[in-house]
Amino acid sequence: xxxxxxxxxxxxxxxxxxxxxxxxxxxxxEATVAASFDLPVAELGxxxxxxxxxxxxxxxxxxxxxxxxxxxxxDTGALFxxxxxxxxxxxxxxxxxxxxxxxxxxLDAIETVVVSWxxxxxxxxxxxxxxxxxxx
Numbered sequence: 001x002x003x004x005x006x007x008x009x010x011x012x013x014x015x016x017x018x019x020x021x022x023x024x025x026x027x028x029x030e031a032t033v034a035a036s037f038d039l040p041v042a043e044l045g046x047x048x049x050x051x052x053x054x055x056x057x058x059x060x061x062x063x064x065x066x067x068x069x070x071x072x073x074x075d076t077g078a079l080f081x082x083x084x085x086x087x088x089x090x091x092x093x094x095x096x097x098x099x100x101x102x103x104x105x106x107l108d109a110i111e112t113v114v115v116s117w118x119x120x121x122x123x124x125x126x127x128x129x130x131x132x133x134x135x136x
Contacts, residue, residue, distance in 0.1 A: 017069075021121065025069060025114070026061075026079050032113045033061045036106055047081070059090035060107065066091055068111040069118060 017025060034041040037057040049055050058080070066076045066087060077087035098104045 017071075022071075022075075022079055024121075025065065025118070028117045029061050029064050029068075029110075029114055032110050033057050033064065036060075036110055045081075056093070059093050060110065062087045062090040063094035063107075064110055064114055068114045 030041050030044045033039075034044055034057065037053065037060070039054060039057055043050055043054045044058050044061055046054070050058075062076050062080055062082070065071050065079055066073060071079065073084040073087045073091070077084045080087070094107070098107065
């Protein structure tokens with residue numbers, strides 16, 4: 001969907017995210033995944049596993065952070081309060097289910113939102129202007 005340049009853009013996306021931006025990324029990912037799976041956002045951040053649909057949605061969130069933003073498995077796990085092995089398991093589970101065309105399309109849509117957010121953040125950084133200055 002993203003073309004041949006996608007891998008380089010994903011690798012670049014993870015660079016330059018400070019702690020506040022990583023937290024913002026988690027919020028964007030969780031809000032997008034929760035809306036996509038019709039779940040409350042708070043369920044995704046729960047410390048316990050919860051029901052299977054919630055657990056899978058949380059796995060999707062970790063998958064998107066790793067694949068969509070290019071975060072390492074260690075950083076992905078830390079972002080969601082889990083360890084790297086949990087993040088790796090989440091990525092395997094989601095990847096194994098991508099054969100379902102409907103789920104694959106949904107994952108592409110979620111990834112599009114998250115990568116678009118990151119590209120917007122990068123653009124805002126590159127074109128930062130003093131407060132009140134208009135963008136032409």
